[in-house]
Amino acid sequence: xxxxxxxxxxxxxxxxxxxxxxxxxxxxxxxxxxxxxxxxxxxxxxxxxxxxxxxxxxxxxxxxxxxxxxxxxxxxxxxxxxxxxxxxxxxxxxxxxxxxxxxxxxxxxxxxxxxxxxxxxxxxxxxxxxxxxxxxxxxxxxxxxxxxxxxxxxxxxxxxxxxxxxxxxxxxxxxxxxxxxxxxxxxxxxxxxxxxxxxxxxxxxxxxxxxxxxxxxxxxxxxxxxxxxxxxxxxxxxxxxxxxxxxxxxxxxxxxxxxxxxxxxxxxxxxxxxxxxxxxxxxxxxxxxxxxxxxxxxxxxxxxxxxxxxxxxxxxxxxxxxxxxxxxxxxxxxxxxxxxxxxxxx
Amino acid sequence: xxxxxxxxxxxxxxxxxxxxxxxxxxxxxxxxxxxxxxxxxxxxxxxxxxxxxxxxxxxxxxxxxxxxxxxxxxxxxxxxxxxxxxxxxxxxxxxxxxxxxxxxxxxxxxxxxxxxxxxxxxxxxxxxxxxxxxxxxxxxxxxxxxxxxxxxxxxxxxxxxxxxxxxxxxxxxxxxxxxxxxxxxxxxxxxxxxxxxxxxxxxxxxxxxxxxxxxxxxxxxxxxxxxxxxxxxxxxxxxxxxxxxxxxxxxxxxxxxxxxxxxx
Numbered sequence: 001x002x003x004x005x006x007x008x009x010x011x012x013x014x015x016x017x018x019x020x021x022x023x024x025x026x027x028x029x030x031x032x033x034x035x036x037x038x039x040x041x042x043x044x045x046x047x048x049x050x051x052x053x054x055x056x057x058x059x060x061x062x063x064x065x066x067x068x069x070x071x072x073x074x075x076x077x078x079x080x081x082x083x084x085x086x087x088x089x090x091x092x093x094x095x096x097x098x099x100x101x102x103x104x105x106x107x108x109x110x111x112x113x114x115x116x117x118x119x120x121x122x123x124x125x126x127x128x129x130x131x132x133x134x135x136x137x138x139x140x141x142x143x144x145x146x147x148x149x150x151x152x153x154x155x156x157x158x159x160x161x162x163x164x165x166x167x168x169x170x171x172x173x174x175x176x177x178x179x180x181x182x183x184x185x186x187x188x189x190x191x192x193x194x195x196x197x198x199x200x201x202x203x204x205x206x207x208x209x210x211x212x213x214x215x216x217x218x219x220x221x222x223x224x225x226x227x228x229x230x231x232x233x234x235x236x237x238x239x240x241x242x243x244x245x246x247x248x249x250x251x252x253x254x255x256x257x258x259x260x261x262x263x264x265x266x267x268x269x270x271x272x273x274x275x276x277x278x279x280x281x282x283x284x285x286x287x288x289x290x291x292x293x294x295x296x297x298x299x300x301x302x303x304x305x306x307x308x309x310x311x312x313x314x315x316x317x318x319x320x321x322x323x324x325x326x327x328x329x330x331x332x333x334x335x336x337x338x339x340x341x342x343x344x345x346x
Numbered sequence: 347x348x349x350x351x352x353x354x355x356x357x358x359x360x361x362x363x364x365x366x367x368x369x370x371x372x373x374x375x376x377x378x379x380x381x382x383x384x385x386x387x388x389x390x391x392x393x394x395x396x397x398x399x400x401x402x403x404x405x406x407x408x409x410x411x412x413x414x415x416x417x418x419x420x421x422x423x424x425x426x427x428x429x430x431x432x433x434x435x436x437x438x439x440x441x442x443x444x445x446x447x448x449x450x451x452x453x454x455x456x457x458x459x460x461x462x463x464x465x466x467x468x469x470x471x472x473x474x475x476x477x478x479x480x481x482x483x484x485x486x487x488x489x490x491x492x493x494x495x496x497x498x499x500x501x502x503x504x505x506x507x508x509x510x511x512x513x514x515x516x517x518x519x520x521x522x523x524x525x526x527x528x529x530x531x532x533x534x535x536x537x538x539x540x541x542x543x544x545x546x547x548x549x550x551x552x553x554x555x556x557x558x559x560x561x562x563x564x565x566x567x568x569x570x571x572x573x574x575x576x577x578x579x580x581x582x583x584x585x586x587x588x589x590x591x592x593x594x595x596x597x598x599x600x601x602x603x604x605x606x607x608x609x610x
Contacts, residue, residue, distance in 0.1 A: 176464045183463035183470060184449070184456040184477075187442075191450045194439035201399050203425035203454035203517055212460060 017171075024163045033159040035271060037231060040166035041224045043267040046251045047170075047177050047260055048220030053249065054258035055181055056213040057193030059112055061245045062103065062119030065126045066096040066218040068240030070225020072130075075143040075235035085149050085230065092229075093222035100218020104211045123242045130237035142236025149230045156230070166227055170264075173220055177260055180216065189213050190258070243301070250304045254311045256318030265319055274300055350413075352377045352552050353398070353521055358407035360393050367393040369576040370407070375521065375554060380547050382555045382563045382584075385573035386596055391556045392434060394573070395523050398554070399431040400424040411521070426454045428520035432513075434529060436506040440499040444490060444509050447498050448481040451516030484512045488542065504535045508542070515546065522546065523554040528562060540566050560597065564588060572596065 027033050045067055052058050070092040077088035107118040149156045149165070156162050180186050188209045191199040200206050229235045247270055255266025274297060280286065281294035293299040315321055351374035360368040368390040375381045385391050396402035398409060400421035409417045416424055430451070439447050455477065458470045485491050488508045493501060498509060507527055514522055524543070528536045540562050547553055557563040563570065564584040572580040572587055574596040580587050587593055 179466040179470075180460075180464045183458070183466075184453060184474070185460060185463050187446055187450050188453055190442055190446075191439050191453075194441055195437050197401065197421075198433070198437040198439065198513075199450070200421040201401065201425055201431050202451050202513060203422050204450070205420075205422045216460070216464075 021164075021167065024160045028160045029158060033163050035275065037159060037162050037166050039268050039271040040163070040170045041227050041231070042248075042251070042271050043170050043264050044173050044224040044227070045221045046248055046255070046263040046267040047173050048217035048224075049248045050217075050252050050255075050258065050260060050263040051177060051180065051189070051220075052213050052217045053252050054256075054263070055186060055193065056189040056210060058108070058210055058213065059116050059249075060119040060214070061116050061242065061249065062121075062123035063217065063221055063248050064240045064242065064244035065103075065119075065123040066100055066221035067225045067228070067244065068126060068130075068237065069099045069218075070096040070222030071229040071235050071240065072143070072225075073222070074226045074229035075146060078147050079143050079145075085147055089149065089226045089230070092226035093219045096222025096225060097215050097219035100215045100221075101211065103218075104214035108207060108210045108214060120242055120245070123240075123245055127237045127241050142234035144232075144234030146229060146233060146235060162231055166231075169223060169227060173223065174260055174264070177220070181260070185209070185212065193258075246301075247304065250308050252318075254307055254315075254318055256320035257316075259318070259320045262318045262320040269319075270304070273303065277303060349376055351375060352412065353554075354408075354410040355394075355398065356408040356410075358394065358397055358409065359405045360390075360397060360402065361405045367576050368397070368404075368573075371573070371576070371578045373571045373578065373581060375552060376569075377520075377552050378547070378550065379568040380543065380553045380555055380566055382557055382567035382570045383573060384557045384560060384563055384570060387558060388575075389573040389596075390576040391558075391573055392525060393576075395431065395525055395554070395556055399429055399523055425517055425519075428517075429523065430514035430517045430519035430521070431523035432507070432510045432525060432527060434525045436503075436510045438498040438506055438510060438513075440497070442498060443495050444485060444498055444501070444512075445478070445481055445494040447509055448484050448512045448516045449477055451513035452477050452481065452518075454517055481512075481516055484515050485509075487515075487545075488512050504531055507531070507539075511542070511546075515551070519551065521552050521554060523556070525556045526558055527555070528557065528559065536562055560588075 023036060024033050045063065049060075049063050052060055052063070073092040073095040074085075074088045077083035077091060078085055083091075103119065103122050107115050107122075110118060151165075154161065156165055181189075188199065188204045189212075191202065191204055192206050192209050196206050199209075225240075228239060251266035251270050252263050253266070254269065255264070256262025277294045277300065281291045286294070293302065311318060317325075353375040355374070356372050357370045358368055358372070359366065359370050371390075371394060373381075383391050383394065393402065397404045397407075400416075400419060400423070404417065407417070408415060411424070411427055411429065414427065416427060416429075419427065439450060442450070456473060458467070458473055462470055482491070482494060485494050488511065490505060490508055490512065493505065493509075498506065501509060511522075511524065511527065514524075527543070528539055531539060543553060543555065544566055555563065555567065567584055569582065570580075570584050570587045571578055572590070572593050574592070579592045579596060580590040582590075
């Protein structure tokens with residue numbers, strides 16, 4: 001039998017990716033592309049957060065803080081100290097990883113609930129320092145104006161160009177996280193999630209692996225933070241609040257915990273959701289009260305909350321779970337007794 | 347007999363509040379033997395094994411493995427030294443396949459670091475392929491070859507026990523500790539299990555076997571330590587132990603004066 005070069009399921013994926021990369025040609029600027037850029041940035045953090053939450057089973061609610069460390073590193077270095085943009089871009093993930101290491105060292109040994117509280121506290125402290133402590137990191141209005149990145153003399157100042165930079169990073173991060181998850185380190189993370197005791201007597205350094213997951217995901221949040229910083233005119237505390245940390249949690253939950261494609265899907269959906277809700281609110285048939293809720297961004301948390309409840313109750317494996325279930329039904333051997341060999345040990 | 351012991355446990359003691367679960371227990375495990383530790387329920391067998399594999403710090407006492415004092419090492423470090431264990435109730439990685447469960451057991455043999463894993467450098471896939479092959483061989487050895495890609499949670503109780511043994515074997519330990527592997531198995535399964543343990547021993551692994559029930563152990567064990575109320579009451583070959591008056595009392599609940607106590 002002749003082997004196919006590209007398996008059909010990957011072919012679909014490649015086509016989809018190609019189409020996606022053509023998007024800015026149809027919409028060179030404006031709302032669609034800028035949403036797509038944000039989508040890419042959220043996708044990068046979600047992919048990193050998925051390693052911590054989905055793969056390792058650590059429920060951190062402070063990941064937006066590492067995102068912020070990345071963004072602020074870039075802003076402080078370039079605006080206040082005149083550092084070269086790309087150099088600042090390269091330093092940012094390492095600063096975020098360092099922050100991840102410090103938070104991890106203090107909180108990783110805590111139980112689920114306490115770790116969640118500690119990371120929320122960390123996030124609140126870090127963003128509030130910037131909101132209220134005027135003078136430290138440029139107050140609420142932020143640091144700026146931000147410079148732009150350029151590649152070979154080409155300034156990445158349009159949404160069109162920035163789209164390609166961002167999504168190139170998404171593809172790289174997707175590749176890297178998939179490699180990690182499929183390696184022995186990724187398996188060790190999954191083992192820690194499944195059973196810490198058994199993992200430890202199997203030779204897995206539980207605290208070490210958790211820290212590693214934490215630091216890697218903080219690093220990726222730093223990459224996303226740097227990307228966001230060069231996309232915005234000013235870097236302020238608003239994008240890095242606990243609200244985003246919770247949104248990341250929702251993204252990974254509805255996409256599918258422990259599945260990179262799920263994280264991408266979750267990030268994409270939640271980036272588009274506010275727009276979708278606003279469009280729905282525009283329909284004349286929608287009653288006035290509901291329209292108020294749908295069009296006001298501060299009520300969107302209600303929708304996230306409802307989504308989370310629905311998914312955790314009925315689809316704990318997220319959207320990719322639907323596909324996996326269907327896939328498994330297709331490939332799994334029939335559990336009928338006839339399939340068993342006549343003589344079976346134990 | 348002149349060979350140096352693989353494991354030396356000296357005066358090992360563990361208190362839980364006011365209760366002394368293990369009381370100054372000392373014993374040796376010689377390389378290549380099947381060393382059984384038996385005793386009635388609550389005798390302190392599991393407490394003892396958890397102190398040997400590092401899950402429970404002892405109140406006092408020493409554990410020397412190879413020529414190394416290991417009492418201060420954590421469970422992962424002891425696994426890297428060459429101690430692997432299974433549990434009374436199998437503790438598998440339920441959402442992972444059988445194959446993955448076994449490869450996690452081989453974690454200590456992987457050399458590639460974070461960066462090479464993330465960038466999928468050439469060494470990573472070679473290492474992975476080698477370990478996968480070994481994991482498959484372990485599954486075949488245990489008769490689980492056709493379950494490699496099934497989720498661990500889909501196995502029967504008996505298969506789960508075997509898979510857990512496979513995971514422990516994959517670390518290629520010098521000492522394999524099995525905590526009541528026969529619990530919950532029927533007699534045919536017990537027979538198969540006893541044969542498997544002998545085959546593992548023949549591969550050169552030393553085995554520490556914890557059992558509640560005397561039957562099968564006496565046929566396959568090379569030497570037996572008997573615990574009762576946290577104390578070592580007998581230590582010797584199976585036949586020596588079986589004739590020991592204190593062992594008979596502990597198991598049958600016969601008092602020294604001959605009156606039986608129904609409680610134990």
